[in-house]
């Protein structure tokens with residue numbers, strides 16, 4: 001499914017325009033890696049991994065009932081009211097931080113962060129989570145709307161088609177490839193082709209591939 005995909009990183013930024021294949025790649029990567037502990041922030045109701053939880057209190061109670069070594073999968077759906085997201089996301093990140101070795105997936109990160117502001121619990125998770133054995137995937141349509149600390153802390157970046165010229169320039173810098181190479185990526189639903197470029201931020205190794 002993922003020609004050329006690397007799979008070593010712990011903090012993975014997943015960047016690309018809407019419909020460019022971010023969630024498809026994430027689902028394929030989760031299926032391949034099959035993490036023992038999985039916690040998903042799912043604002044678009046598109047994941048169905050393990051138990052689906054829509055109530056924050058239920059999420060708290062479910063996690064509290066687990067023994068440290070228990071495997072689990074939880075999909076948390078914060079619902080349609082984005083005005084409630086900042087409080088819910090803060091709680092979600094604080095809960096995730098208490099679970100060693102968890103694989104955490106954040107969809108649509110730019111809904112809950114901004115270039116100059118990261119919620120404190122998210123900031124702690126993305127800065128210190130690695131030391132607790134965590135793997136964090138965070139997806140966004142717009143790199144320019146993500147908090148800069150997060151992109152700077154990524155151990156791997158997976159980037160698919162971008163439509164905005166500022167985003168092309170930004171990702172060209174982060175990926176260390178030409179703007180032309182970033183701009184040329186294709187997301188073609190009819191052809192079932194979704195290009196991506198990945199960079200291992202620790203080694204600098206860059207790979208181009210596509211979902212098929």
Ligand SMILES: Nc1ncnc2c1ncn2[C@@H]1O[C@H](COP(=O)(O)OP(=O)(O)O)[C@@H](O)[C@H]1O
Pocket residue numbers: 016017018019020021022023024025189
């Ligand atoms: N399981 C699937 N089978 C076929 N097409 C899919 C599937 N999942 C998503 N798609 C389509 O693939 C494209 C990429 O989807 P998606 O990964 O959700 O993009 P993104 O998360 O970047 O917005 C979309 O056009 C979507 O309709």
Ligand SMILES: [Mg+2]
Pocket residue numbers: 022023024
């Ligand atoms: Mg998506």
